[in-house]
Amino acid sequence: MKKYLALLSLGVMFYACQPSSETSNSESSATPEISEASLQKHVETLASDDFQGRKPFTEGETKTVNYLVDQFKAYGLEPGNGDSYTQDVPMVELTASPSEVMTVEGNGQTVELKVLDEFVAYTEKVVESTSIDASELVFAGYGVVAPEYDWNDYEGLDVKGKTVVVLVNDPGFASGDSTFFKGETMTYYGRWTYKYEEAARQGAAGCLIIHETVPAGYGWSVVRNSWSGASLYLDQSGGAYQPEILGWITRNAAIKIFEASNVDMKNFAARSRSRDFKAVSLGMNASVSVTNKIKRDQSKNVVAKITGSENPDEYIIYSAHWDHLGIGPEIEGDSIYNGAHDNASGTATLLGIAEAMVKMDKPKRSVVFLAVTAEEQGLLGSKHYGENPIYPPAQTVANINMDGITTFGPMKDLTVVGYGQSELEDIAEEIAKKQGRYIIPDPDPGKGYFFRSDHFQFAKVGIPALYASGSYEHMTEGVSYIDSLNKIYLTSQYHRPQDEISDSWVYDGMALDGALMMEVGLNVANSANWPKWKEGSEFKAIRESE
Structure with missing residues (x-):
């Protein structure tokens, strides 16, 4: 595990000191590592039985929102919605x-x-x-x-x-x-x-x-x-x-x-x-x-930001959904749907990036960290944000979404869901190479994963969005090892109480993916360029009409 972090640290620091391939004014100090210990703490907390499966309108939501706000405050991030760390999302149950x-x-x-x-x-x-x-x-x-x-x-x-x-x-x-x-x-x-x-x-x-x-x-x-x-x-x-x-x-x-x-x-x-x-x-x-x-009530998106040093009115938004399914039908003696992989892992990675990035020199553009509600009920928190944006879509440069980050160890691949959609994947590919990794399209494009997580609601309003993670080939154990683990997850854990923390989980792969996503955001935040949708994308016309 540690040898991968050593390689990761060298690769990330090398990349962070390089000028952007697209512009000569991209600058960044050496990047602090994303803490494995912090990632593990966040996942263990968010996926604990005490958080009751993090369903909106429950005590689990209150605990989750309070935890996220407390973490952002402790890191020193600014409130992301005026003087508030939350955005109300009116919903009906x-x-x-x-x-x-x-x-x-x-x-x-x-x-x-x-x-x-x-x-x-x-x-x-x-x-x-x-x-x-x-x-x-x-x-x-x-x-x-x-x-x-x-x-x-x-x-x-x-x-x-x-x-x-x-x-x-x-x-x-x-x-x-x-x-x-x-x-x-x-x-x-x-x-x-x-x-x-x-x-x-x-x-x-x-x-x-x-x-x-x-x-x-x-x-x-x-x-x-x-x-x-x-x-x-x-x-x-x-x-x-x-x-x-x-x-x-x-x-x-x-x-x-x-x-x-x-x-x-x-x-x-x-x-x-x-x-x-x-x-x-x-x-x-x-x-x-x-x-x-x-039942009518308000749920909460949680939002924090780092204000840019030169272009504070241009924004990069990191997103992850904090919610899961709560307490539901009992399966194999368990009724708490903890959602450890889906999506305590992505929320933990969001927090890990925020903790590391706030220790750096301020990026030129503003960076927003948005933990959204009710993804499991139809991308509702991100849909509400897209329809009621805090930061205008025309001034939002990119979205980087994290949903289901690996706990199987470091991955050789970076799998891009919706490959061919935007230039963000080209930036990600360059960073992946510096980590000794390669980029591939989603091997199961027929399952429509591009439309099944929160980045889609940003894409619908024209914002180029990246949804990617290591999920295909383990750095040392190969493809078949990960394929067998993915099959177990999909058949016996996904959207079941069995999506919970295992003693076999490790966090170096999560840190690796987090570092890559952080570098994508830093590249865009410190560049004068705006990533574009590629030809053939159904979202290109929306962006160009703004």
Whole structure:
């Protein structure tokens, strides 16, 4: 472990003393090391049972926010929101209780689906109860309207008052054609959030997404755990139209419905990727109800900053989400979803960078440290920030996001999620080389990780964003070692109480990644240049319109 830190220290100090490759006025003093001991302390504290899984609106939130504020104060960082270290995020908590059975009738047959085992259902409407009653089911393929790809699954279709059944991911997935949408790389059209947004725009009464593990990127247990119990939403009174019922059904449940219908639904996924696909009524009607317990409250983003010495009104924002799932269904005798990897690790790295950077000479541009709430509920804290920015997006140079930083040891790779999006990855690649590392694209682009963490909300308002970490090849143990550990995490720990600290965890890899991210921020903060979105990025036009 120590030999990697020695190499790290030399590499980082060498890089920090070099001028930027893009500008000659980038200067930095030798960089203090990110403390492994501090990283470990932060993870152990944030992921402890005492913090109750860090869910917003709980005692766990109060303890987490107080801890983060206290750390920023102790380091000597300034308040990031005027004279406050927090930003209020008004939210509503809806505890949905769906009916035990979803009934689907038609073609002389009845299909009954069991809640949690075969479907989940909820509503984003702030109402005590709602339902769909004998709502006509329409299979709408991937549920995508994408003019730039000349694709419209809703063309000529009126789904007002009806319930659409759609596939997860987008038509490019498993098509074998890298030019069709983005091939195996998921676009935003593949995300479940988009499916519901489009169904709402079309005026549907309900939207049911067919879950499949490979195109979704996670198993049914994740769906079941994430949409049972209380869920949080931004409290936006008088907001846009919402369907009455939103939900997921298993693939087997979908097949039951298709087999009961009078429509030939063989090879439904492959047929939905054809440009000849036309949405079709299944001749079946669905009924399900949801009752809600409603609670309104304020959650908190935590924000601190270092004011720039020369360009204080230009900003680099580091982000990480502090929240997890709280206390939930018991699994293997444990009900506290500690979220040690997701995302005590990223929050600890944010704190580690802040602690190290504040000891340096002030950067030329301002650097902001933003720990956001409610990522697990749909990127809500970062969404609220994007819609109510403390620092104008047009003056925000870059976002560097940390979500799930390795505790398996030092990595030879730096895996960039959303590779090819912005010039930030080029800066990161140069720094990685100085650490003796290489850069690779996300090996699983079809899982849509670029749209599943908080950097996406910065990208949506045009801010170039970097989301990267070592996650593919261990420095000494290789690829297969990390692959086996990642599989264990995804199948038995992710979004489960088993995401907790292990005696096998080490923190030198976290320090290595933290040092790299710190150097990316320092490069941008001390440069006169503005990193740009690359050609082909869907966010380039947003930035250029500012």
